[in-house]
Amino acid sequence: MDIRTLCLGILTLGEASGYEIKQSFEDHFSRFYEASFGSIYPALAKLTEEGFVTCTELPQDKRPDKKVYRITAQGRLAFIDELMKPPGRDRLRSEFIATLMFADLLPTRHLSDMLDERVRDARGAVAEWRAREQGRVTPGQRFVLGYAIAMHEAMARYIEDNRHLIEGHALLTPGAAPAG
Amino acid sequence: MDIRTLCLGILTLGEASGYEIKQSFEDHFSRFYEASFGSIYPALAKLTEEGFVTCTELPQDKRPDKKVYRITAQGRLAFIDELMKPPGRDRLRSEFIATLMFADLLPTRHLSDMLDERVRDARGAVAEWRAREQGRVTPGQRFVLGYAIAMHEAMARYIEDNRHLIEGHALLTPGAAPAG
DNA sequence: GGGTCTATATATCGGATCGAAATAGGTTTG
DNA sequence: CAAACCTATTTCGATCCGATATATAGACCC
Known part of the structure; x- marks a missing residue:
């Protein structure tokens, strides 16, 4: 279960931008799983390539433009497939x-x-x-x-x-x- | 506190080879901190360069040669310095x-x-x-x-x-x- | 008015680390 | 007697973090 998969999981809860996915990681996974922008943005690019998510650019005034990602049916299936795999061991660095x-x-x-x-x-x-x-x-x-x-x-x-x-x-x- | 420092810490408990340090990680830190050969061997090379450890090659019969590492006085000081730094947050990936x-x-x-x-x-x-x-x-x-x-x-x-x-x-x- | 901080938003790069493979001989186990 | 595993090191691609760059704007302080 890599960051790519976790992003997919967060997108099953609703559409989001990369920035919002980062916040979601902090809200939902804080202290269990973390991800940096350096992982999230490339992950979303790859998921788009693979057809697991779609991307809509949303111009905003008074804010930088936003890229809103939405999970596809294919992405949903891929996510469930990953979820069904036996989870790997916890990896802690304390x-x-x-x-x-x-x-x-x-x-x-x-x-x-x-x-x-x-x-x-x-x-x-x-x-x-x-x-x-x-x-x-x-x-x-x-x-x-x-x-x-x-x-x-x-x-x-x-x-x-x-x-x-x-x-x-x-x-x-x-x-x-x-x-x- | 990177792998380099942890290796230094393990060497405060006695001399060891890279392979034995890996075992030590599993014995002492299992589930709290892990390290792979891919981190340990380069770490030992760098520590040797910096004068924090010394390396003695030990030919063995019926076994591959071993490189035994020993911590130096300088290495001990460097380790204590690192230990005194406030520990970073636990990072878990579950x-x-x-x-x-x-x-x-x-x-x-x-x-x-x-x-x-x-x-x-x-x-x-x-x-x-x-x-x-x-x-x-x-x-x-x-x-x-x-x-x-x-x-x-x-x-x-x-x-x-x-x-x-x-x-x-x-x-x-x-x-x-x-x-x- | 100027300085800093925080927030929204994305991209990118160096460096740390993992995980697996390559190599190689010896030992245990089925 | 082959398969699996143990000792031992090296190396490499892939992943991921942490920091920085870029741009805009509101909040706060002195």
Whole structure:
């Protein structure tokens, strides 16, 4: 499932320009799948070539011209074909986790700041998704939203519950009493 | 934090060949950060050029020759410098989630198989990590291992608890009784 | 008034990375 | 005894990201 296919998928929800597809990626797939303009525009060009989408140029005043893409019947079939393929493994690239693997090389203060920031970010994302959960979404979208919320809540909870493992052991060492 | 830096990190744990670094990625970073030979070998060449690692060719009988890499003092400093930079956002590419966004386009049977497979995979990964948890690891590694376990347990649990949202509503609709 | 920021909109390019193949001998498995 | 897999490195096309270029216009600040 490449960006080309995902663009096709977004176009099953309605016509859109490249710019709007980028926004759609941020709205619907944020944190699960991302795509840059450098992928989207060439993808749309190729999909047009292949007859999976059609393109209508739409002049706008006070705005740059827009190219509106619409999925074709052939494109719909191609998309379903792709959807039916068993999904590949998740591919995550987490600099956060990679850094924590080497936690023993970093000052505790630095680690604490990183963990605080991470928990804040996760909780913030959960709050945003909870707001969106109220809106009108398909069952699939509701499931994915709930998944995102569950994952990020688990992340924040795990960090809070286990940060002592890397933030120094003074308070856990038997016999050691906090100063003051 | 690019692959070059991650290679440097792995070399802080001891000398290794490119092949062994690939295995290390699979052991330590599996599902958090991946790297292919196509990234690792050029990375090691560049690190050697820059003086961050040294390379010793080691002829082996009954095996292809090996190039063993060792991190230098300069390399260690460069790695810490990189580690201290605030980690970038996690970047995930999940075909599984992308597919479920369009769950309404897929037959229920197909969805069920996908979800079963996913739960099986997550539970399997958790079992493997639990086994590794017993071994000798640094606090950072223990934290990351626990994180991996917590995330995948949350994933399996969420899917089990919410799969009815996309597997059809017959059993939930008031008044609807299962056939047979 | 000038400066910067943000938003809409598309195109393009360098560089990072993947995934697969090429090469080559040894070992395990059916 | 062939097929499959393990060790080990190199290389290459394809994909994708991130940044930049281009153009216009409203918002905000000093």
